[in-house]
Amino acid sequence: MTSKNLFQKVWDAHSVGTLANGQTQLFVGRHLIHEVTSPQAFGMLREKGLPVRYPERTFATVDHIVPTNEASEPYSDALADAMIKELRKNCEDTGVTFFDVSSGNQGIVHVVGPEQGLTQPGMTIACGDSHTSTHGAFGAIAFGVGTSQVRDLLATQTMALNPLKVRRIEVNGNLASGVYAKDVILHIIRKLGVNGGTGFAYEYAGTVFDDFSMEERMTACNMSIEGGARVGYVNPDQKTFDYLKGRPYAPTGEHWDLAVDQWKSFSSDHDCKYDDIVLIDASEISPTVTWGINPAQAISIDESIPTTDGVNPTEKESIEEALEYMKLEGGQPIKGTPIDVAFIGSCTNGRLSDLEEVASLIKGHRVKEGIKAIVVPGSQIVSKLAQEKGLDKVFTEAGFEWRNAGCSMCLAMNPDKLVGDQLCASSSNRNFKGRQGSPTGRTMLMSPTMVAAAAICGEISDSRLVFNS
Amino acid sequence: MALAKITSIKGSGIHVPGDDIDTDRIIPARFMKCVTFDGLGEYLFHDVKFDQEGSKKKHVLNDPAYNDASILIAGSNFGCGSSREHAPQSLYRAGFRGVIAGNFAEIFFGNSINLGIPCVSMSKANREKLIKLIDADPETEINLDLEELRVTAGALVLPVEIREDARSSLVNGMWDPLDELVSTSSSVEAVAGNLFYR
Numbered sequence: 235m236t237s238k239n240l241f242q243k244v245w246d247a248h249s250v251g252t253l254a255n256g257q258t259q260l261f262v263g264r265h266l267i268h269e270v271t272s273p274q275a276f277g278m279l280r281e282k283g284l285p286v287r288y289p290e291r292t293f294a295t296v297d298h299i300v301p302t303n304e305a306s307e308p309y310s311d312a313l314a315d316a317m318i319k320e321l322r323k324n325c326e327d328t329g330v331t332f333f334d335v336s337s338g339n340q341g342i343v344h345v346v347g348p349e350q351g352l353t354q355p356g357m358t359i360a361c362g363d364s365h366t367s368t369h370g371a372f373g374a375i376a377f378g379v380g381t382s383q384v385r386d387l388l389a390t391q392t393m394a395l396n397p398l399k400v401r402r403i404e405v406n407g408n409l410a411s412g413v414y415a416k417d418v419i420l421h422i423i424r425k426l427g428v429n430g431g432t433g434f435a436y437e438y439a440g441t442v443f444d445d446f447s448m449e450e451r452m453t454a455c456n457m458s459i460e461g462g463a464r465v466g467y468v469n470p471d472q473k474t475f476d477y478l479k480g481r482p483y484a485p486t487g488e489h490w491d492l493a494v495d496q497w498k499s500f501s502s503d504h505d506c507k508y509d510d511i512v513l514i515d516a517s518e519i520s521p522t523v524t525w526g527i528n529p530a531q532a533i534s535i536d537e538s539i540p541t542t543d544g545v546n547p548t549e550k551e552s553i554e555e556a557l558e559y560m561k562l563e564g565g566q567p568i569k570g571t572p573i574d575v576a577f578i579g580s581c582t583n584g585r586l587s588d589l590e591e592v593a594s595l596i597k598g599h600r601v602k603e604g605i606k607a608i609v610v611p612g613s614q615i616v617s618k619l620a621q622e623k624g625l626d627k628v629f630t631e632a633g634f635e636w637r638n639a640g641c642s643m644c645l646a647m648n649p650d651k652l653v654g655d656q657l658c659a660s661s662s663n664r665n666f667k668g669r670q671g672s673p674t675g676r677t678m679l680m681s682p683t684m685v686a687a688a689a690i691c692g693e694i695s696d697s698r699l700v701f702n703s
Numbered sequence: 704m705a706l707a708k709i710t711s712i713k714g715s716g717i718h719v720p721g722d723d724i725d726t727d728r729i730i731p732a733r734f735m736k737c738v739t740f741d742g743l744g745e746y747l748f749h750d751v752k753f754d755q756e757g758s759k760k761k762h763v764l765n766d767p768a769y770n771d772a773s774i775l776i777a778g779s780n781f782g783c784g785s786s787r788e789h790a791p792q793s794l795y796r797a798g799f800r801g802v803i804a805g806n807f808a809e810i811f812f813g814n815s816i817n818l819g820i821p822c823v824s825m826s827k828a829n830r831e832k833l834i835k836l837i838d839a840d841p842e843t844e845i846n847l848d849l850e851e852l853r854v855t856a857g858a859l860v861l862p863v864e865i866r867e868d869a870r871s872s873l874v875n876g877m878w879d880p881l882d883e884l885v886s887t888s889s890s891v892e893a894v895a896g897n898l899f900y901r
Contacts, residue, residue: 250894253883255868255875261894271787273738284885288895299736313736320738357900364786364810380788380814381740386884392891394880395813396868428723429780432809462783464809485900496899528723528783552722645732645785654755666727666784673731673750 237503240469241400241435244375244500248358250392257394262377263357265292265387266343267330269299269321270647271362275384276324288391289329293352296321296335297342298647302610302637305335314648328388341613341639344368344581348452349615351481355470355497360387365581365663367458370467371451372474373500375435377464398465399433399509404440407516412698414591415450416583416661416681418442420522420532422454422514423461428530431463434509437502438468442516448477449587456582457663460529469501523568523694524665524679526556531665532679533568535696541565559667560676561655568694571678574656576607576689577670578634578682580644583661584612588682589620593628595683595701601633602692608635608650610642634689646671659688708876709819712801712847714773716856717763718834719748724777725784726811730793732785743789744796768841776834777804781822782811791815801847803830803854803863816869819878821849823863832859849874 238246250259267275272294279286286292299314309315318335325332333339333346340346344365347353355373360366362384369376379393386393403426405418423430436458443451451468458466475494478484485493520534533539539557541564542550557564562571578584578592589611601607609629611617617639620626626636643650644662651671652658658670658677665677678694687697734746752764759765775794781804782790791814794802802815802822815822825833836857837843845856847863849870854861872878 247898248894250887250890253880254877255871257868257880259884259887259891261891261898263898263900270735274740274788277739282881287888287891290901298732311736317736317738354900362786362788364784366786378786378810380786380791380810380817382788382814382817382879382881386881389881390884390888390891391895392884392887394884396866428783429806429808432780432806459784459786459810462780462808493899528725548722555721645727647732647736664725664727664784666725668731668750669727671733673755 237506239400239437239502239506239508240373240467240500241375241398241437241465244356244358245397247356253394257396259392260358260395261392262360262387263291264352264359265391266347266359266361267292267294267384268343268363269296269317271381272384273317273320273324274381275388278385279388284389286328286330286388291391292330292388293333294321294325294330295333295340295343295346298641298645300335300638300640301648302640302642302650305638311649338614341615342581342584342641344456345585345612345616348372349481349613351478351484354478354484355474356500360393364459365456367464367466368452368456368581370455370458370465371448373467373470373497375465375467378459398435400437401431401434401510401512402437402439402508403512403514405442405514405516406440407442409442409516409519412521412683413519414681414683415446415453417519417522419454419457420524420529420679421519423457423530424522424532425514426461426512428460428528429462431458431461434463435465435467436461436463437508438466443468447587448473449585452585453582457529460663470497521681521684521697523684525560525562525568527559527665527667529663529665529679531556535569538567539564569696571694572657573605573659573688573693575652575658576601576605576685577643577658577660577662578608578685579610579612579642580662581612581641582663583682584610584616586616586619588661589616589625590623592682592686593625596632596686596690597628599632599690601689605689605692607633607689608637608643610637611639613639643670645669659685659694661685706876706879707819709821709873709878710850712774712821713844714800715771715842716774716776716833716837716845717769717772718776718837719764720778722778722805723780723783726782726787726790727784729782729790730787735787735789740789740792740796743793744798747793747797773798773800774845774847775799775802776830777802779805781807783808786810788814791818791820795820803847805830816872816878819873821847821865821873823847823865825854825861825863829861833861
């Protein structure tokens with residue numbers, strides 16, 4: 235038998251056939267939905283008179299629009315209120331399981347899937363959200379899709395797709411202290427560009443990914459799409475299995491051992507072929523901060539904001555546009571840039587380990603006066619576990635606001651928004667113009683620890699110096 | 704109902720400058736608080752067109768000379784970021800029927816094809832020629848021909864590229880795959896039944 239990589243094995247196991255246009259009809263084992271990109275899909279099904287074909291394979295939660303400081307319905311935002319009610323009704327009508335706010339299991343869809351054990355190795359997963367690549371941390375092939383594809387999945391549990399090429403990205407060596415998974419993925423995107431991954435699935439590997447916890451792997455896979463790669467994954471290993479064991483939707487009893495054997499069989503074969511291989515030395519990676527308006531416009535904390543000296547005309551234009559929008563000056567150190575808001579949360583960095591790491595460092599520090607700092611757990615379960623460990627108190631004593639679970643200020647579809655041209659140190663995934671709710675709001679992406687350092691100092695700071703790590 | 708065979712798009716064009724135009728730029732998230740796509744055309748490029756007070760900014764998208772444009776010309780990596788289908792839906796509802804760019808982000812490309820909006824790639828040098836022509840005369844008719852894979856406008860004849868599966872779906876009127884996906888239910892059941900998980 236020819237050797238294959240994980241992507242090819244999962245693809246082959248889920249291929250239904252070839253469509254007339256040459257695309258593959260791919261079966262999707264798990265479909266995750268939320269309130270923003272699913273209501274139109276349910277509407278299209280109703281119009282066509284089609285039922286949900288495999289309701290037991292679709293799971294819903296509500297995340298984008300939920301307010302984080304308002305628990306009871308109706309929400310003060312009538313549009314948001316209509317959206318949660320629509321999702322609730324669609325799930326009731328079709329038999330789709332809904333992790334509603336009252337369930338204690340609600341949260342950001344990419345936090346909920348793994349913590350429920352719904353995300354497993356060797357699966358195909360899809361969700362109407364580009365950060366679905368997160369689930370690849372488990373050795374699943376997970377696609378972000380549009381609403382018409384959500385419709386296709388509800389109606390048939392399949393979608394039309396083209397296979398991707400696979401680029402293996404190996405990060406080897408040791409990460410310096412104070413350097414996190416977020417810095418690794420920002421570094422990868424900076425190196426390969428925002429569209430370097432178009433047409434590829436990224437297979438992350440090397441000693442750094444071997445050593446990463448599952449949550450760190452999720453942080454990296456989450457931002458694959460920021461590098462243009464629709465899919466990112468890590469081959470499953472013992473850590474993957476240990477994470478899944480005992481989760482509500484993980485296999486149990488005799489099924490568990492069978493499942494683990496199956497899962498192992500999906501790992502890329504040692505002698506398999508890749509379409510490209512990129513090697514990265516972990517020692518090159520420092521705490522990384524974005525300075526511009528796309529996630530590849532990033533530099534290490536010790537560097538200065540780029541100038542247009544000696545760059546080609548296209549790059550010059552893009553640097554100038556970014557500097558103008560960000561109100562930054564080329565050539566200045568990034569360190570010391572004053573901030574207004576600090577946001578810790580999102581499907582990239584809103585998990586328990588993110589909160590634990592920051593909480594372990596900020597004791598004895600206080601958020602600088604005048605800075606609004608919020609912590610938004612990725613799910614109600616993350617929130618509960620964090621509270622059991624007393625992390626909420628550590629944060630509130632340091633001057634952070636402790637909020638309810640949701641996407642919050644990552645894309646500001648709820649009341650958490652920047653105002654005017656406020657600058658936000660953010661643990662989220664996109665620094666696009668207007669992303670955090672104000673058309674002139676400014677975002678700098680970084681690790682949660684770097685966000686905390688910025689909140690405490692009131693300016694972009696080297697967390698290693700602030701926390702003596 | 705049979706879908707239209709989209710073999711060519713004819714209309715005037717507008718050039719929206721810049722590379723890496725993300726889907727948040729095409730339709731800001733705050734306009735996605737809706738349960739249908741109706742009315743999204745109004746918010747296309749909202750924050751590019753309007754300032755905080757709601758006044759029109761000086762931007763080509765506000766120039767009445769381009770009001771009738773149905774072909775959008777853009778830079779590279781158009782449609783990057785969020786998977787929101789709201790982006791091509793708002794383009795379509797604002798009257799756009801085709802996009803010519805350096806290249807496209809993958810999810811945006813697929814979403815657009817599913818709505819019957821051809822997205823074709825053209826070299827930078829040729830895009831510059833085309834832009835120069837429409838800057839001189841915004842009413843210039845552009846013919847985006849998917850059978851010949853070329854754009855003609857005035858005296859220009861410029862080659863374009865598009866993935867063959869997408870081209871074939873458009874020209875054969877099969878760009879919405881749902882009916883075909885539904886028609887294979889027995890094969891789908893077989894694959895589902897053979898999977899190692901339920």
